[in-house]
Amino acid sequence: MRKIIPIEEGDYYLSEKGYKVFTEQYHLKRGYCCESGCRHCPYGFEKKTGKKQ
Template sequence: MKEYIPLEEGDYYLSEEGYKVFTEQYHRKRGYCCESGCRHCPYGYNKKTNRRQ
């Protein structure tokens, strides 16, 4: 079971389309890469190559 991480200011913003986009701050606080190809992944994951840089 994954741990719940409460959202704080700066953890996300809304895209022009209205989607929640998580920031690098949130990903670092979470502490691991989910390998979903997140826009602001600080772990260097590339969904197209399925590798971390």
């Protein structure tokens, strides 16, 4: 079971279209890669290739 990580200041920002964009800070706190091709993925996952670098 995965833990719920509380969202704090600096964990995300709003895009021009109003979507939440999670930052590298949040991804590192979460502790794993979800393999969704996140914009700020610190784990090196590339959605186009489906591989981590």
